[in-house]
Amino acid sequence: MRQPDIEIYLREDHVKDLLAWIPEALGPLVLEEAKGNTRQGVIQSTPAIPLMIVRKAAGKWTSIWFDSAETPWASDTECAHAVHTALGHEVRCSIGSWDESEGVIDPDRWLKVNADGESEFVWAL
Known part of the structure; x- marks a missing residue:
């Protein structure tokens, strides 16, 4: 099932x-000036993909949010x-994706993808 948006942390x-990498992979990227730790933009693909970057969203980790179901990725x-x-x-x-109808989930369960592969871990933010 395709997620309605995509969020990763780097x-x-x-x-x-x-x-x-984004312009090479997805299309031209236009970014607005940062407002505090937040910077918004749009990837000029067809259709356009809104993007929001939040620095220090989780310590040294930055949130990258592709606000569209029209990304190349389903999840x-x-x-x-x-x-x-x-x-x-x-x-x-x-x-994974979450919907309010699914009830409470464990917010500390995360997935990391690195040179060792893919693994689940507890990220106490």
Whole structure:
């Protein structure tokens, strides 16, 4: 099932690599000036993909949110794998999509994709 949006986390020091990769992989990227730790933009693909970057969303980790169901990836996990393959840096994401009707989930359960593969871990934010 395709997620309605995609969110991954990347260490702050690797975001520059991601911003260089996005235009190659998805299309031209237009970013607004940062407002505090938040920077919004749009990937000019067809259709356009809104993007929001929140620095230090989780300590040294930056949230990258593709606010569209029209990304090349069906899930956060697929995106994490694609970004890790392209950049070689660890990428983190939620275990899976969640809907309020599903009740309470464990917010500390996360997935990391790195040189060792894919593994679940507890991320006490």
